Amino acid sequence: xxxxxxxxxxxxxxxxxxxxxxxxxxxxxxxxxxxxxxxxxxxxxxxxxxxxxxxxxxxxxxxxxxxxxxxxxxxxxxxxxxxxxxxxxxxxxxxxxxxxxxxxxxxxxxxxxxxxxxxxxxxxxxxxxxxxxxxxxxxxxxxxxxxxxxxxxxxxxxxxxxxxxxxxxxxxxxxxxxxxxxxxxxxxxxxxxxxxxxxxxxxxxxxxxxxxxxxxxxxxxxxxxxxxxxxxxxxxxxxxxxxxxxxxxxxxxxxxxx
Amino acid sequence: xxxxxxxxxxxxxxxxxxxxxxxxxxxxxxxxxxxxxxxxxxxxxxxxxxxxxxxxxxxxxxxxxxxxxxxxxxxxxxxxxxxxxxxxxxxxxxxxxxxxxxxxxxxxxxxxxxxxxxxxxxxxxxxxxxxxxxxxxxxxxxxxxxxxxxxxxxxxxxxxxxxxxxxxxxxxxxxxxxxxxxxxxxxxxxxxxxxxxxxxxxxxxxxxxxxxxxxxxxxxxxxxxxxxxxxxxxxxxxxxxxxxxxxxxxxxxxxxxxxx
Numbered sequence: 001x002x003x004x005x006x007x008x009x010x011x012x013x014x015x016x017x018x019x020x021x022x023x024x025x026x027x028x029x030x031x032x033x034x035x036x037x038x039x040x041x042x043x044x045x046x047x048x049x050x051x052x053x054x055x056x057x058x059x060x061x062x063x064x065x066x067x068x069x070x071x072x073x074x075x076x077x078x079x080x081x082x083x084x085x086x087x088x089x090x091x092x093x094x095x096x097x098x099x100x101x102x103x104x105x106x107x108x109x110x111x112x113x114x115x116x117x118x119x120x121x122x123x124x125x126x127x128x129x130x131x132x133x134x135x136x137x138x139x140x141x142x143x144x145x146x147x148x149x150x151x152x153x154x155x156x157x158x159x160x161x162x163x164x165x166x167x168x169x170x171x172x173x174x175x176x177x178x179x180x181x182x183x184x185x186x187x188x189x190x191x192x193x194x195x196x197x198x199x200x201x202x203x204x205x206x207x208x209x210x211x212x213x214x215x216x217x218x219x220x221x222x223x224x225x226x227x228x229x230x231x232x233x234x235x236x237x238x239x240x241x242x243x244x245x246x247x248x249x250x251x252x253x254x255x256x257x258x
Numbered sequence: 259x260x261x262x263x264x265x266x267x268x269x270x271x272x273x274x275x276x277x278x279x280x281x282x283x284x285x286x287x288x289x290x291x292x293x294x295x296x297x298x299x300x301x302x303x304x305x306x307x308x309x310x311x312x313x314x315x316x317x318x319x320x321x322x323x324x325x326x327x328x329x330x331x332x333x334x335x336x337x338x339x340x341x342x343x344x345x346x347x348x349x350x351x352x353x354x355x356x357x358x359x360x361x362x363x364x365x366x367x368x369x370x371x372x373x374x375x376x377x378x379x380x381x382x383x384x385x386x387x388x389x390x391x392x393x394x395x396x397x398x399x400x401x402x403x404x405x406x407x408x409x410x411x412x413x414x415x416x417x418x419x420x421x422x423x424x425x426x427x428x429x430x431x432x433x434x435x436x437x438x439x440x441x442x443x444x445x446x447x448x449x450x451x452x453x454x455x456x457x458x459x460x461x462x463x464x465x466x467x468x469x470x471x472x473x474x475x476x477x478x479x480x481x482x483x484x485x486x487x488x489x490x491x492x493x494x495x496x497x498x499x500x501x502x503x504x505x506x507x508x509x510x511x512x513x514x515x516x517x518x
Contacts, residue, residue: 170515172515175477175515178511179477179511218433218503219437219441220436227501228501230500234498239493240489242478242480242511243486243507243508245477245512245515248502248505250499251501253436253504257433
């Protein structure tokens with residue numbers, strides 16, 4: 001049974017990076033809770049599959065091709081969403097790139113792409129979306145940062161800087177857009193998604209890496225895409241009506257230990 | 259009280275401190291409405307009986323446990339009351355006192371009283387409750403912090419210190435007992451239209467003016483409500499937050515984002 005507090009009935013949600021992993025899990029969960037959903041991604045085949053899953057959950061859903069590292073794609077995905085559904089209530093900025101590499105090895109191209117995708121994209125998307133949110137009933141912006149935006153970690157100079165910048169941007173959005181629009185951050189820890197698995201599989205000793213990682217996760221497991229989706233649902237819905245400018249870690253206690 | 263229609267806590271036992279009034283009473287009522295069997299703890303026995311009767315009237319189940327959370331033996335008895343109901347899955351630490359006094363005017367008695375109720379109380383409650391939670395297959399602890407645990411506010415030296423310390427106590431408990439299946443999180447409300455702030459506002463004799471003034475300083479331009487707090491506490495108490503531990507969830511209409 002769906003808790004009335006987390007109902008999204010009548011609402012329209014735009015989720016970026018929704019062709020797989022956390023974005024897809026959120027699309028399906030939001031669909032189950034009554035939202036109409038726009039699924040933005042560079043991966044058209046994955047986005048089409050997420051649309052199918054959201055429709056199977058009873059939702060009206062739409063795939064929108066968008067490379068969020070490009071300024072114009074952000075404006076277009078918002079316009080396409082509003083043209084199809086007539087409004088926008090929830091903007092869930094989930095898309096991101098993660099490239100590891102120590103600061104001295106980080107190329108300018110990697111730096112620019114990371115900052116564009118993980119920080120500027122959210123600025124562009126919010127700037128396009130906010131007028132539409134204000135034109136109806138206001139709304140909720142959810143930005144996916146990372147525990148690496150809160151703590152340091154070897155090899156994530158660009159990623160950590162972008163995610164910390166996103167935390168600061170979100171606080172600014174929260175203060176500036178209140179009272180009608182709320183803006184909050186989810187800070188995931190290590191989440192067991194296809195992208196995470198690929199990173200692990202590419203390592204020489206993936207299993208050893210996972211064992212080492214678990215020593216730093218108090219709950220002693222990886223998070224799941226569904227763990228994050230349920231937090232996103234809370235932040236998207238009226239269950240969190242008085243929460244704005246918040247950074248909610250969903251990391252099995254990782255950040256507190258570090 | 260909002261009725262959600264869901265019963266996320268069917269078959270669960272929940273203990274709530276500070277349950278005789280204000281936010282604690284509202285949280286207890288919501289947990290009961292969603293199927294939990296309640297242990298209601300407070301120093302105010304008459305208040306507990308009123309809350310318990312109101313829960314029973316709506317078909318809920320509640321046991322009262324008159325408890326001073328600063329006393330070890332009384333806290334142990336409260337946890338014993340939960341054990342008699344079959345275990346403990348949710349603990350909400352809501353009991354708190356607020357003394358409005360600048361640091362240099364805060365005497366030892368005031369200081370000790372605030373630290374005892376707001377910090378030592380949660381310590382004793384967790385100390386006695388966690389072993390039972392572990393035996394019950396794990397659980398979730400939600401402490402009521404405050405915006406004043408993260409930012410300073412003139413005139414609240416002891417209160418700010420107690421809530422700031424509570425946050426790190428909870429983080430510590432969270433990392434220490436995560437592997438046991440116990441999650442610990444903090445909900446940090448700013449001024450709400452029920453509870454300690456509301457009581458202070460009423461005592462001022464110009465409650466509406468005081469509330470309007472405080473609300474005008476909040477980005478969302480309103481005070482928190484019991485419903486806001488209940489939704490946040492139940493989210494953290496439920497499986498919806500299964501991978502969230504050692505977190506602080508502000509419930510402040512964006513206030514702290516502007517002040518940090």
